[in-house]
Amino acid sequence: MSTASAIQRQQSIEELQSKEYDLLVIGGGITGCGIALDAVTRGLSVALVEMQDFAAGTSSRSTKLVHGGLRYLKQFEIKEVADLGKERAIVYENGPHVTTPVWMLLPFHKGGTFGKFSTNIGLRVYDFLAGVKRSERRYMLNAAKTIEKEPLVKAEELRGGGVYVEYRTDDARLTVDVAKAAIEKGATLINYTKAENFLYNDQKKINGIVAQDLIAYNMFTIRAKKVVNAAGPWVDDVRHIEGKQNGKHLILSKGVHIVFDESKFPLHQAVYFDTPDGRMVFAIPRDGKTYVGTTDTFYQGDAREMNIQQEDRDYMMKAIHYMFPKVHVTDEDIESSWAGVRPLIHEDGKNPSEISRKDEVWESSSGLVTIAGGKLTGYRKMAEIVLNKITQDLEQQFGITSTPCKTKHMRISGGEIGGSQNLHAFVSKRTKMGIDMGLSEAEAKHLAHHYGSNVDIVFEYAKEKHAVLPQMLYAQLLYGIHHEMVVHPNDFIIRRTAYMFFNIALVKKYKDAVVDEMAKQLNWSTEQRxxxxxxxxxxxxxxxxxL
Known part of the structure; x- marks a missing residue:
């Protein structure tokens, strides 16, 4: 029986050893979890291992937007814009609790990346290609109305602005809810479990892995007819288990985001704006904070140990002061920050300028299927493409039949609220329920948005009291441990709640109590604690x- 409880972790490990799976996925980011969900709903038996926590890599460190692909219009990547626009609508409808439409202002200045004509035409074409619904189609503003929309925008040489819709998301929660949906459908997923070696059959084809449980440090085997490498920035590490690989390899692009309290950077309107060097970055208000990003620089080193450098902060500060001259923030005003890498694909023998930002799928001579590149928005479609290939292989090689892809209209965990049109009514009703349980209106509303249709279980935990932890935080922690595979404090504070980025004061105040409660719940040794x-x-x- 599949479980998402950290308390029953050993049960999941025993289950992974108990049979041969049709498919084993290596990597628990949005791509891997999307593949697991697609596969299990086609009728395949599915296992997934993640060496860190779900979404611990790129999938929790993005700009937290489900893009419609506007930026690709500049490069005339028409199909990319159309595909991403359509997928964005699907992602929203399948998980409206974790994705929110926000109006984005694109100001244009004399000599900037976009002008009045190119913005107007570009957004009009974008609406058409992306299939944007009528209520979310772009509109244009003159300079005065642009300043009225967001008074902090630079007024000097401002020509006007375009307004269009982007979809803000909690990237880590989206990933976790996709992972939970896969588990609910019967897949077995586990975090902190690393693929150390491959197993091979007599034809020298991969038919499983030797895995290491990074909590108890035990080795065990998982057998599977097909293995998919969806390890994100660590795709090459998985491929190199077989030895040095020629052909395609990854180049990592580092992206940095910095967060301010709204009292220091009182932005009320999301803005997509020019930087002095001609790039475009986002400034986005969220939960009483404003975050700005991203940089785009090549990165070499371990993506797990990536720090933000002074030049990263300097770049972002220069961009802020350039577009928002009334905002006088300094490094000391940065409350929190995060850095992530985007894996880009390069092929041996090609010019460095030919680095691909698209997703690609290829298979080794031993049968390892690798998926790399891609974007958060396109995760479902990527999974469909991968599974179309794998199901064909499974039928030809093993006689295993499966159904076509079913994820286009499938709600992710927490998404069963009656569709996006019912989100407001759902949140309103659950907010009243939360207030009746002693939560504040803001707390109850936050939980309803954060957990969607799973919030009723969170409310059950809210009935329990803790000596130190606030009611809401304690309920979230218990829910995380028992229903979201929270094994480590960082899982909870960074990826299940995003408090590390958007409520750092709460983290600092209650971090010791969180550690104490987790040690008690999960039976940690002194050394583990x-x-x-x-x-x-x-x-x-x-x-x-x-500094």
């Missing part, structure tokens, strides 16, 4: 150190 506490403090330092 010390290590996990140290790991948490390392991440707090990484997120908050401004």
């Amino acid at each position: 010390e290590q996990y506490e140290k790991d948490l403090n390392t991440e707090i330092t990484r997120a908050t150190t401004a």
